[in-house]
Amino acid sequence: MRDVCVVGVGMSKWGEVWRKSIRQLFVDAATNAIKNSGVDHLDSLYVGCMSGGLFVGQEHLGAMMADYLGMPGLPAMRVESACASGGMALRSAFMEIAAGVSDIVMAGGVEKMTDCAGDDATFALATAADQEYEVFHGATFPGLYAMIAHAHMARYGTTRDMLSAVSVKNHHNGSMNPVAQYPFEVTMEGVANSVMVADPLHILDCSPITDGAAAVIVTTEEIATKLGKPYIKVTGTGCGTDFIALAQREDMTAIKASKLAAEQALKMAGKTIKDVQFAEMHDCFTIAELVISESIGIFEPGKAGPAALAGETALDGKFPINSSGGLKSKGHPVGATGIAQIVEIYKQLTGQAENGRQIPGSPKVGMAQNMGGSGASSVVHILEVA
């Protein structure tokens, strides 16, 4: 298997972007990544997108984005695993480089969500849950994650303040991220007093609905070296799934799919979780960040909440989580999120994180954890300095 590197990254500005279509958002991010990497062509393209069909009435995004990038002819396909679609795009690019089929592959992600307002966006997102056994009966994701939160609180004594601490930290980090949708600070009181969405989750526990795209250039170490630009290595990829309906899971207070994905990725990288120094995590709701960091072994079960409250996951903490601002502050255009995580880890490992967001101590090993639905699928990557 050939070594796989990331040599350039790009983002569109995230937010409620009325003046750009899904194709323009993607092209913005993709051209930024191409310029950033210095590559003069692509061999192949993967586009992560959850539901172009339901959000904007457009499927077939692989071919469309190749076309609108000015590269008709380019091998291209879309990959989807709900909100883990971006991470799956990197995984697919990894396979193609590792197999030796292609040398320069773009892994991108995009979602245009705000065109599809109100109930329609909630329905579109809910198609990541089990339509027959969950959605039909009224379940949506805030409700499902609220159940996870209640179960975690009941079992481990997780508190309102612990959830709020995640939001406060991520908004602090996001306030330094130039592409973030909500780049402002929030307070513990502000989170606790924000409008209730699904008890115990308030609006400031929830990631927003976002328009945005992200892209990275994946290549061999030989080409990365020749380009003369900073690059990092993708040393492990892992993917796991679980029962799609939350009610069927072995344990509602853990994300088994992420546990499996992290184990595979670490094994491939020849590392243990103790070797990982920071992570981007799928904080679609504040409770998710706590549950995930326990599931993949960063904290013991029930200890992530106290750690968040104690600042252990802050930029200058023992294990920084979501230096980018996470889904909470940066935004969550669902198909783009997994790639944006890679963008942030690339910036951190190459010392390019903007506006004082750089993690101290020059970390060498980062993890990207991306997941779909209420945790029915997950993809994890280990990234290291070259």
Add this chain to the structure above:
Amino acid sequence: MRDVCVVGVGMSKWGEVWRKSIRQLFVDAATNAIKNSGVDHLDSLYVGCMSGGLFVGQEHLGAMMADYLGMPGLPAMRVESACASGGMALRSAFMEIAAGVSDIVMAGGVEKMTDCAGDDATFALATAADQEYEVFHGATFPGLYAMIAHAHMARYGTTRDMLSAVSVKNHHNGSMNPVAQYPFEVTMEGVANSVMVADPLHILDCSPITDGAAAVIVTTEEIATKLGKPYIKVTGTGCGTDFIALAQREDMTAIKASKLAAEQALKMAGKTIKDVQFAEMHDCFTIAELVISESIGIFEPGKAGPAALAGETALDGKFPINSSGGLKSKGHPVGATGIAQIVEIYKQLTGQAENGRQIPGSPKVGMAQNMGGSGASSVVHILEVA
């Protein structure tokens, strides 16, 4: 790069299947493929599906199908390239085996289309075209392919009878396929007098709306040999794209994406088109089979129609096309079609085609050509006897 083989195949019965959900259709095909191959586990799953979201309100089909196969935990993702989604699933499985990341991968495809009746199905399919530049202005696929047909007729003198000959041949072949949706013969007069859909295309020039699934087991030659079941080799994979909107293409009478994909696949296999002995082709409309077989070099431009009329593409012709019955007779559950093509080629190369459908002379090299939209994406595989 490791050798890649197909060691077992499975289909669901195709048609208007009211009593089975999308998950049950997929599980039917997948369990048939598992039984057929003799594997005792899977390492990974790819599900080709064009629009679970628009057809049945269900995305996240990778995780869902792993779950409903009784394998929660299994790495899984969905891939999409409109009607080429199935072929892309095989391509993805190929990469994963070739890279050495996994040893036994299922590539499957599924679409449940008839739940979404009338205008809704037409809208769902049209999301494979350019929503802003084609669909918004009223274009749908019968109309786009009708334009291709008119252009081909004007340039090359292609006739009504030549189009009808494709339908007659494919229905004849499909009449011997036990899973076909429409396993009956049609006549030249029957096609020409069937109801008009979009001039010059009549209803018997068009592939139907279908519920169905297909799955194949992809593995290494070492494992295929150990299983002791018939297997074939995937010696080439290729993928191409083109402008998504038909009006922007260089030439409406050719499918450049398929030309590019075929060239790549043949190059990887170390073959030329003259080494290929038969093919499954994406006859979503009769005109498509003619245009494709010219685009990939089986016939000179303008010669595919006369060849079809002369019986050269029949089962006992010089170059049999769509021995399965093709999309026309077998049906076209869009995400499953590309995998069903592999199922047919597997059967032909291992001498297992049912009911007298076996191509004479024990062919050794077959090609599967699958495409999306009006030809904006295409994926081609070369398959050979082991």
